[in-house]
Amino acid sequence: MIFRSLTLALALLASSAGAAEPQQPVKLQDAARGPVPIMETTRPPLLANPVNDDIRRTRNYDMQPPTIPHKVDSYQIDKNFNKCMDCHARAKTELSQAVPVSVTHYVDRNGKVLGQISTRRYFCMQCHVPQEAVRPLVNNQFEDVDTVIRKGQAAPAGHKK
Ligand code: HEC
Ligand code: HEC
Known part of the structure; x- marks a missing residue:
């Protein structure tokens, strides 16, 4: 029985492979890359005007590297x-x-607190980035913990955890 369905499947595969039209390459459209093929390098628009309002922004979660509010x-x-x-x-x-x-920036990988900035934290912009007033490429529905708690409290009693 198994053998029969296997040969049937194989036969189907073979016939469909034989009959298949030459496959059209699927056109890739990516929010960041546009229609540029994977093997080619895109030319991203230049960033020109970083937000420079000096207002420290809310961190969305504990241990988020704060974004840079200046040029x-x-x-x-x-x-x-x-x-x-x-x-x-x-x-x-x-x-x-x-x-x-903060003190984390002075700690080496063995947990020892150093007198100067740790090499692990030397290149600040690995983690901290200025912001630019551009439209996000990808929608983001992240909600911080306060919002989640507020929504939980607003929900009817039966739905509470
Ligand atoms: C001339 C002094 C100066 C230099 C140089 C400087 N900053 Fe700042 N930075 C500030 C001040 C002052 C603030 C407080 C907010 C403001 O006034 O912009 C700040 C705020 C920040 C914050 C926000 C902290 C928070 O808790 O929200 C980050 C992150 C930051 N800077 C990163 C950097 C990085 C990375 C560099 C180097 C690429 C840098 N800064 C260079 C003066 C400086
Ligand atoms: C490996 C990632 C990483 C690197 C590199 C890094 N930081 Fe941070 N930074 C963080 C994180 C995560 C936080 C928030 C939690 C904490 O304080 O450790 C932070 C916090 C900060 C804060 C806020 C401190 C506070 O007490 O509110 C400032 C200012 C800052 N970093 C500046 C810098 C500067 C300047 C450099 C470069 C010399 C740097 N950081 C390098 C990840 C990094």
Whole structure:
């Protein structure tokens, strides 16, 4: 029985393969890439006008790296100098009025707290990014925990957890 249905399936496969038209390549349309084929490099639009309002933004969840509320154009970050730490180091904040980097930024991978910024946190813009007033490419329905709790409280008693 199994054997029969197997041969049938194989026969079907073979016949459909024989009859198949040459496959048209599926046109890919991606929000970020547009119709540019995967093997080609896109030319993303230039970012020109980062938000520079100096207003610290709400963090959406615990341990989110806060977004940068100021311009960072041409700030030097290399082995000689870290412009960010020129304002964000603990000792510099009285002058700069910047938020000092938190203690996590001084901890090495063995959990030891160092006297200077950890190499793990040296390249700030791996994690922290300025914002640009552009339309999001992908819809996002993320809700933070406060919203979730509020919705839970508003729901009828029977639906409460
Ligand atoms: C000239 C001083 C200065 C420099 C240089 C500087 N910042 Fe800032 N930064 C500030 C100040 C002041 C604030 C507080 C908000 C404001 O005034 O923009 C801030 C805010 C931030 C925040 C928001 C913190 C929070 O809790 O919301 C982040 C993240 C940040 N900066 C990252 C950086 C990074 C990364 C660099 C380097 C690419 C950098 N900053 C360079 C002065 C500076
Ligand atoms: C590997 C990711 C990563 C890198 C690299 C990094 N940060 Fe952060 N940063 C975080 C995260 C996550 C937080 C929020 C939780 C915390 O404080 O650790 C944060 C918090 C901050 C804050 C807010 C501190 C507070 O107490 O509210 C500032 C300011 C900041 N970072 C600046 C910097 C600067 C300047 C650099 C570069 C010298 C840097 N960060 C490098 C991930 C990173």
